[in-house]
Amino acid sequence: MDSNTLVVSSSPHIKSRETTTRIMLDVAIALVPALLCGIIFFGVRALYITVVSVVSCVGLEYLWQKLCKKRVTISDGTALVTGLLLAMNLPATAPWWMVVVGALIAIIIAKQLFGGTGHNFVNPALAGRAFLLASWPVLMTKWVAPFTLGFSVAPDLLSSATPLAILKGTAEGQLPSLMDMFLGNIGGCIGETSALALLLGGIYLLLRRVISIRIPLSFIGMLAVLSFLFPGAGMDRLTYAAYSILGGGVFLGAFFMATDYTTSPITGKGQILMGLGCGVLTFVIRRFGGYPEGVSYAILLMNIATPLIDKYLRPTKFGATKRGRSHVA
Amino acid sequence: MSLRTFKGGIHPDDSKTATNGKPIVKLAPGNRLYFPLQQHIGAPLTPKVGVGDAVKLGQVIADSESFMSVPLHASVSGTVSDIGLYLYPTGLKMPTIVVDNDGQDTLSEGIGPKPDPETLSPEEIRAVIRQAGIVGMGGAGFPTHVKLTPPADKPISYVIVNGAECEPYLTSDHRVMLEHPDEVLYGARVVRHLFGLKDAFIAIEENKPDAIATLQEHAADDDGIHIIALKKKYPQGAEKQLIHALTGRMVPSGGLPADVGCLVLNIDTAAEICRAFTQGMPLIRRVVTVAGGAVAEPANIETRIGVPFRELIDCAGGLTCEPGKIIMGGPMMGIAGYSLDVPVVKGTSGILAFRPDEVAVSPESNCLRCGRCVQVCPMHLLPAQLNAYAGKGDYEKCEELDVLDCIECGCCSYVCPAKRHLVQSMRAAKQAVQIQRGKAKAASK
Ligand code: SF4
Numbered sequence: 001m002d003s004n005t006l007v008v009s010s011s012p013h014i015k016s017r018e019t020t021t022r023i024m025l026d027v028a029i030a031l032v033p034a035l036l037c038g039i040i041f042f043g044v045r046a047l048y049i050t051v052v053s054v055v056s057c058v059g060l061e062y063l064w065q066k067l068c069k070k071r072v073t074i075s076d077g078t079a080l081v082t083g084l085l086l087a088m089n090l091p092a093t094a095p096w097w098m099v100v101v102g103a104l105i106a107i108i109i110a111k112q113l114f115g116g117t118g119h120n121f122v123n124p125a126l127a128g129r130a131f132l133l134a135s136w137p138v139l140m141t142k143w144v145a146p147f148t149l150g151f152s153v154a155p156d157l158l159s160s161a162t163p164l165a166i167l168k169g170t171a172e173g174q175l176p177s178l179m180d181m182f183l184g185n186i187g188g189c190i191g192e193t194s195a196l197a198l199l200l201g202g203i204y205l206l207l208r209r210v211i212s213i214r215i216p217l218s219f220i221g222m223l224a225v226l227s228f229l230f231p232g233a234g235m236d237r238l239t240y241a242a243y244s245i246l247g248g249g250v251f252l253g254a255f256f257m258a259t260d261y262t263t264s265p266i267t268g269k270g271q272i273l274m275g276l277g278c279g280v281l282t283f284v285i286r287r288f289g290g291y292p293e294g295v296s297y298a299i300l301l302m303n304i305a306t307p308l309i310d311k312y313l314r315p316t317k318f319g320a321t322k323r324g325r326s327h328v329a
Numbered sequence: 330m331s332l333r334t335f336k337g338g339i340h341p342d343d344s345k346t347a348t349n350g351k352p353i354v355k356l357a358p359g360n361r362l363y364f365p366l367q368q369h370i371g372a373p374l375t376p377k378v379g380v381g382d383a384v385k386l387g388q389v390i391a392d393s394e395s396f397m398s399v400p401l402h403a404s405v406s407g408t409v410s411d412i413g414l415y416l417y418p419t420g421l422k423m424p425t426i427v428v429d430n431d432g433q434d435t436l437s438e439g440i441g442p443k444p445d446p447e448t449l450s451p452e453e454i455r456a457v458i459r460q461a462g463i464v465g466m467g468g469a470g471f472p473t474h475v476k477l478t479p480p481a482d483k484p485i486s487y488v489i490v491n492g493a494e495c496e497p498y499l500t501s502d503h504r505v506m507l508e509h510p511d512e513v514l515y516g517a518r519v520v521r522h523l524f525g526l527k528d529a530f531i532a533i534e535e536n537k538p539d540a541i542a543t544l545q546e547h548a549a550d551d552d553g554i555h556i557i558a559l560k561k562k563y564p565q566g567a568e569k570q571l572i573h574a575l576t577g578r579m580v581p582s583g584g585l586p587a588d589v590g591c592l593v594l595n596i597d598t599a600a601e602i603c604r605a606f607t608q609g610m611p612l613i614r615r616v617v618t619v620a621g622g623a624v625a626e627p628a629n630i631e632t633r634i635g636v637p638f639r640e641l642i643d644c645a646g647g648l649t650c651e652p653g654k655i656i657m658g659g660p661m662m663g664i665a666g667y668s669l670d671v672p673v674v675k676g677t678s679g680i681l682a683f684r685p686d687e688v689a690v691s692p693e694s695n696c697l698r699c700g701r702c703v704q705v706c707p708m709h710l711l712p713a714q715l716n717a718y719a720g721k722g723d724y725e726k727c728e729e730l731d732v733l734d735c736i737e738c739g740c741c742s743y744v745c746p747a748k749r750h751l752v753q754s755m756r757a758a759k760q761a762v763q764i765q766r767g768k769a770k771a772a773s774k
């Protein structure tokens with residue numbers, strides 16, 4: 001034995017087995033139920049969109065890092081998760097090229113240009129979705145009723161209004177039952193319709209301690225409370241609140257998008273504030289915006305507020321003195 | 330009742346089963362022992378012996394006039410063969426007295442029982458403790474008599490003996506509590522008496538129920554001794570966290586336990602105080618846990634101070650493979666060493682030798698901002714942000730974010746999925762801030 005073979009590094013000398021890759025893998029696993037529901041309700045085309053999205057995201061990250069001669073980090077799993085989340089936020093009717101554009105915005109513009117994993121200031125998948133929604137509003141809201149979609153999108157396919165649009169009165173139609181809303185048997189994006197599947201995935205993430213309950217609970221709770229207090233005209237308070245939280249991708253947003261580490265506050269208090277903010281903004285956008293959904297924009301806005309929250313909501317250090325944060329000399 | 334604890338912290342696998350059931354074995358010292366001159370925090374010592382001098386067991390071989398120091402004693406009898414620079418466990422070279430053991434253990438004159446501490450004044454008790462060379466034996470090596478001399482305006486109301494031993498692998502305190510409970514209790518009583526108190530507390534993590542039972546049994550006739558079970562959580566044994574769990578008091582930022590009326594002693598330190606009075610024997614030995622994947626038969630070894638690590642490893646059955654890392658202390662806060670040819674010093678609580686596959690270093694990747702480090706930090710700091718600012722060299726910002734409060738417990742690095750070297754950057758930032766403060770002070774004078 002000589003000192004050349006000994007590792008002399010700083011303590012601690014043991015580390016937990018947790019890795020970035022393992023965490024991202026857990027998120028991917030947690031999305032499986034939602035993806036399965038998407039495929040069941042919207043057909044194999046949902047799977048096709050998901051594959052295009054994942055391959056584009058991972059492929060673009062790889063290409064970009066190669067071109068910039070940076071370390072290729074696709075093995076950390078973050079691009080995989082972005083690809084999955086982007087797909088969950090798209091309608092199954094989306095054309096493939098639109099998915100690729102979304103991936104481009106997510107991976108290159110929102111993530112890599114800001115320095116890669118951990119440095120983006122908005123959720124990449126949501127940035128991709130928001131861009132697509134602004135650029136191709138019609139294509140992005142071409143919902144179909146469950147069990148009607150073949151692999152190719154028939155041009156005369158009837159668009160099925162989402163429950164929230166009906167609720168708001170911007171679309172005609174019959175409100176689906178609450179049970180259908182819970183199961184996901186409604187029109188909407190691939191991964192956002194089944195609250196049940198998303199809840200299963202969310203519980204998995206909670207059990208694996210990948211996320212804490214703070215953001216999902218304060219988000220959904222706040223939205224429920226506001227909807228209960230200020231129900232839509234002529235609606236029963238409870239029913240209105242139930243429709244509000246079961247529709248429009250609230251569960252997808254609360255468990256999977258708003259909890260994104262990089263773009264949510266780092267402290268416990270901050271995370272609660274983030275959830276509350278998302279709840280309020282979602283309610284406000286839905287109620288006063290010209291737009292029945294609101295989850296995506298609410299989360300994006302809170303993403304932007306995150307650095308500010310982190311700056312001002314710091315934990316009180318152990319042994320902080322009444323005289324302020326200064327040290328006892 | 331839920332057990333007492335603090336907020337934050339981690340639950341690493343405590344890896345204690347290899348040694349917690351093994352009685353302490355005594356290691357006979359070998360031919361040559363090494364006595365580095367500074368094994369404590371404070372003033373360095375000057376040798377009181379020269380090369381060629383004969384020394385006896387328990388004889389003072391180095392001392393200092395400074396209050397902030399303790400004398401150093403020969404742990405064997407023999408001859409001084411060299412005084413020079415030798416490797417210290419932290420990797421530095423340090424002036425060291427080398428003694429060739431004659432194997433006789435001839436006792437130095439004047440070693441014998443001291444008067445009953447109950448009859449002595451606080452000053453006399455402190456003098457006995459200083460003269461015995463006792464320091465905090467958990468690692469840092471703060472002179473115990475200094476600790477026992479808090480400022481007059483800070484009365485002590487809690488005497489706490491720290492038997493948490495929250496570092497994984499280490500079981501030496503555990504074994505001392507099991508095998509020498511009366512010595513530990515004696516030490517606690519001496520200190521309790523010193524401060525004129527009726528009570529003393531011994532705090533032990535719940536994963537050592539046998540130690541809790543043993544001490545309770547031995548203290549059954551003394552209702553001023555309180556054995557308190559604590560939740561198993563790292564760093565439960567960190568002074569500030571321990572005090573908080575036990576008393577609900579928070580040592581103020583930048584302050585000392587005495588600021589909240591507390592005094593915390595290590596288990597082995599309490600036992601040494603006992604020996605200093607009952608036998609008049611200075612600190613010449615200690616119990617060391619030798620463990621880790623590369624050690625054939627992990628053990629708790631009672632050794633003399635000054636014996637090279639290598640002899641302890643041999644006593645534990647030797648190495649099973651080329652070690653990948655050697656650590657003095659526990660795996661969370663211990664120091665990685667360069668060599669086994671360094672001596673056991675007063676603060677050596679453990680020697681760990683890990684297999685290369687146990688110490689594989691994973692490369693750092695980008696911080697995800699996952700917040701795990703924030704959740705576990707027992708000082709409620711923001712390790713991820715401190716790490717980012719330290720990386721940019723923005724130490725002012727680090728100071729503002731209270732980097733000086735970091736106790737370097739390692740919880741943040743332990744949980745980080747991106748494997749960021751958080752503690753390392755805390756240390757760098759703390760040093761930079763302290764240097765900066767020193768400069769500012771010098772300039773204002
Ligand atoms: S634990 Fe590591 S990855 Fe997570 S916030 Fe802290 S430094 Fe960043």
Ligand code: SF4
Nearest residue numbers: 706735736738739741
């Ligand atoms: S920042 Fe310091 S005190 Fe906090 S967990 Fe890290 S090492 Fe421990």
